[in-house]
Structures are given as C-alpha cells and as structure tokens.
Amino acid sequence: MKLGFHIGYWSSGPPEGALETIKTAEDLGFDSLWTAEGYGSDALTPLAWWGSATTRIKLGTNIVQMSARTPTAVGMSAMTLDHLSGGRFVLGLGASGPQVVEGWYGQPYPRPLARTREYIDIVRQVVARKEPVTCDGDFFQLPLQGGTGLGKALKPTVHPLREEIPIYLAAEGPKNVALSAEICDGWLPLFFSPKSDGFYRAALEEGFARPGARRSFSDFEVAASVPVIVHDDVEAAADLIRPSLALYIGGMGAKSVNFHHDVFARMGYADVADKVQDLYLAGHKKEATAAIPTSLIEDTSLIGPAAKIREELAAWEETVVSTILLRGNAATLRSVADALS
Template identity: 70%
Template sequence: MKLGIHLGYWSAGPPEHAQEIVRAADDLGFDAIYSAEAYGSDALTPLAWWGASTKQIRLGTNVIQLSARTPTATAMAAMTLDHLSGGRFILGLGVSGPQVVEGWYGQSYPKPLARTREYIDIVRRTIAREVVTSAGPHYPLPLTDGGTGLGKPLRSTLHPYRTDLPIFLGAEGPKNVALAAEIADGWLPLFFSPRSDDFYRAALAEGFAQPGARRTATDFEVHASVPVVIADDVDGAADLIRRNLALYVGGMGARGQNFHLDVFVRMGWEDVCAQVQDLYLEGRKDEAAAAIPMEMVDDVALVGPAARVREQFSRWEPTVVTSLLVQGVTYWPDPLRGLQTLAEALR
C-alpha cells in the first residue's frame, strides 16, 4: 500500500505549512497529494502552485465538483495541469450533494449517476482531441435549445500530454462505487472502514463485470482518505477526529439525505448517527462530537502513538485500498516531523 496526503479544501484561508508539507512528501517518496473544493477555495489552483516545487509526486483533485465546471472546461484544466506537471495529474471528480449543487451552483441535483456517466464521457473525448458532440440530456453539445443556433462542434486546440490521463471518481454509495469501477481508473472513498471491505469489494466487482468496463481489479486504484493524528494522548487525538465526524454526520447534508451519515449507518452506527445528527442540527455541536465513541473513530481513522497507529494500520493492508491518503497534516503541531514519523511507522 502506498501513502499519499489529502490537504482538503481551505478553511478561512490557506493552510499553514502546506508548501513545506508538499515538498517533504515529495522528498519522502509519497505517491500523491490531493486538494479539494466545497464552496470556498477551488481544487485546481493550489495544485498548480504547490506542485510547481515538486518533482515526482502525483497531483490529484479529491474532488472537483461536476456542477462547478462544464465537462469541456474540466478537460481543459486537466490537460493544462497534466502538461505543467509532466504527466502527474489525477482528475478526481464527484457530484457533491444537493445543498451545494442547488444552493451554490444553482443547478439541478437529480440523476447524479447519469450525469456522471455523460460528464466523464465528454471529458475523455475532449482529452482524446475528438470533435466533441453530445446529445445530452445533461450536457448537450453544441447547444441547440435556447441559444443563437451558431454553436458548432469543436476539437481542443491543445494536444494532451497523455490521452489516458487517469480519472478517479469520488463515491460513497454502492451504485456510485460500482460506476467508478465501470467507467473510471480509480475510486476515492471517504470514510472507508476495513470492516466494510467485503461490501465495497462486491460493489466494485459489479462495476468490473459490466460490458466495456475500463479496468479490472488488478489495475484499478483505490485512494482512501484517512484522518491521522499521531499523539501520546489517544483520547485527545480522537477528539480532533470526533469534531470532523460530527460535522459530516450531523451537518453535511439534510435530514433524510446525508450520504456521509449513510456510510456510518452501513457500518452499524445507526443509533449513534441519529443522536449526533439531532444534536448537531439543534446547534449542540460539542455534544454531538462527544457522542461519537472511540470505536467509531477507530473505524475510519488512525490515532494515538506511532506504535498504535502502526497496529491499527495493519487492518487496512489486506483491503481493496491501494493508497492511504493522510488527512489532517496541516493541523499537526509539527507537520514535517510528523510526516517523517508516519512514513517510518507505516513502512
């Protein structure tokens, strides 16, 4: 299993020490760094800035939101970054959720699987320098309804650095995971648990079995984002994770439609999730975090002294995960020393 870093999206401003962390990860032989976007910082600009000082580490988005850009605009950005990085870019895509898609981008959320399939098809054909047309219904090209009628099919003027630029798909539900296995080169799970390995293997197998599937289980990558806190105080380290889990389980989505909550329900944490969501939506965020047991933290995170982290990591090694993306590095007291310690502990 390889190691990577997920720097995520920014909070109120750029994360401290990010440039130094990226350079250190490159020097230590980490496989990839990832950025993200929600409704603040974008995922592409930080990769271009930070990645300019690296030599070998791969640069990925985890994830670019489909509704933020048209498929051809995303393909343009992907080809540009792939050229600038010498073929090190990974295009990670995801649909996001209805609150962001409809509230921030002003677009319709329904039919996310069909939209994803159509979107990736256009991206691939753009990168292959085909004359791009699409019958829609989600991304018709050229536009024929409501426009001037002057649009015409076009081919990218930019020749790609790689026509096989890898596309990964962020997915949580079984149908989305199966779709990733069918049409993408990799899967970006959030809140993966080794206990759910059989469940996800079955979903991936369903995708690999589809006619025309792009990859097989042997050449498909799974890059799982895993919060990591190396500290002597296990419970104190777990508290940092609890706050993040409470946000996603309790506040990232509406009651009755929260895809992150659904992941933990499938793990068997239904009662805890209901309590956390109730407390969080009532504004009792500290209580929501405190309601998360240590066992739930250990399901999806690595916390504690280096020896404990190494012991917990052994549960991940037999799973479908091919690269573990360390989250939370910018919040460590000494990120550079922490990366070195982590690399030594997990190798």
C-alpha cells in the same frame, strides 16, 4: 500500500506551512498530493501553484465538483495541468450533494449517476482529441440544441500530452462505487473502514463485471482519506478527529439526505449517527462531537501509539485500499511515515 498527502480545501484562509508540508511529502517518497474544494477555495489553483514546486509526486484533485464547471472546461484544465506537470495529473471528480449543488452552484442535483456518465464521457473526448466533441445526452448537448443554431462541434486547440488522463470518482453509496469501477480508473472513498471492505468490494466487482468496464482489481486505484494520528494517548488522538466527524455526520447535508451519515449507519452506527445529526442540526455542536464513540473513530482511522498503528495497519492492507491519504503538517507526515514503515 502507498501514501499520499491530502491538503484538502481551505478553512478561513490558506493553510499555514502548506508548501513546506508538500515538499516534505515529496522528500518522504509520498506517491501523490491532493487538493479539494467545497464552497471556498477551489481545487485547481492551489494544485497548480504548489505543485509547481514539486518534480515527482502525482498531482490530484479530491475532488473537483462536477456542478462547478462544464465538462469541457474540466477537460481543458486537465490537459493544461497535465502538460504543466509533465504528465503527473490525476483528475478526481465528485457529484457533491444537493445542498452544495443546488444551493451554491444553482444546478439541479437529481440523477447524479446518469449525469456523471455523460460528464466523464465528454471529459475523455476532450482529452483524447480524436474528433470534435459531441454529446446528445439528457444533461449535456454539444453543440447546444435550441440555441442560435450557430454552435459548432470543436476539438481543443491544445494537443494532449497524454490521450488518457486518469479519472477517479469520489463515491460513498454502492451504486456510485460500482460506477467508479465501470467507467473510471480509481475510486476516492471517504470514511472507509476495513469492516466495510466486503460491502465495497462487492460494489466494485459489480462495476468491473459490466460490459465495457475499463479496469479490474489488478489495475484500479483506491485512494482513501484516512486520519492517522501518532499519539501515546488514544483518547487525545480521538478528540482531534471528533469535531470533523461531527460536522460531516451531522451538518454536511440535510436531515433527509446526508451521504456521510449513511456511511456510518451502514457501518453499524445508525443510532450514533442519528443522535449526532439531531444534536448538530439543533445547534448543539459540542454535544454532537462528544456523542461520537472512540470505537467509531478507530474503525475509520489509525490513531494511538506507533506500535498500535502498525498492528492495525495489517487489516487495511487486506482491503481494496491501495493508497492512504494523510492530512497534517510536515511533522505529522514524518511521524506517520515513521510509524507506518
């Protein structure tokens, strides 16, 4: 199983010691480095800035939000970063949720799967540079219909370093996971648990079985963000993760639409997820955090003494996950690398 470093998106400002941690990840032999975006820092600028200090590690976005940019703009960025990195770029895309899509970007959210199909098709056309880019879809028209009538189908001026750049899709629901297997080169799960492996394996198999699917289990990447904390006290380690889980389960989405909440409900924690959401949305964030049991954290994380983590890692190695994405500073990465070795 490979290791990656997920620096994520910024909170109030750039994370302290980011460059040192990135260099440490590369020195330790980590396979990949990933950035993210929400509604603050973007994913592409930090990846280019910090990635320029690396020479080997893959540079990925986890994720670029599709509603933030047109597919041709993302194709341009992908080609540019692929050239600048010497062919190390991986494009991770995601639909995000209606709160961000409609509230921050002012774009419609309905039918995200169909929109994703069109989006990725256009990105692949841009990168391949075989013909002028066209699309006559429900969401995208290239050239635009009903405009001045002067629009022209174009090819990018830049020739690609690679005619295919790996595209991974962030997905939590079974239909979106199946879509990733059908049209992408990898899947970026969040809050994965070995206990849910059968559920996700079935969704991936459905996608691989569809006509025209690009990959199979043998050459498909699954890079999962997994909290790993080496600590003699399991409860103390769990306390470091609880606030983030409370935010995602309780506050990252509306009461009626929260995909993160749904993940834990499917995992068997429906009552916990409901309680956390109710408390969080009512403004009781401390109580919401305290309501998360350690068992839930252990199902989706690797925490505790190094021996415990090594023992539990065996279950992860039997799943569809091929890469574990870690967070933390340089010292954290060293301790985790030692624990997992």
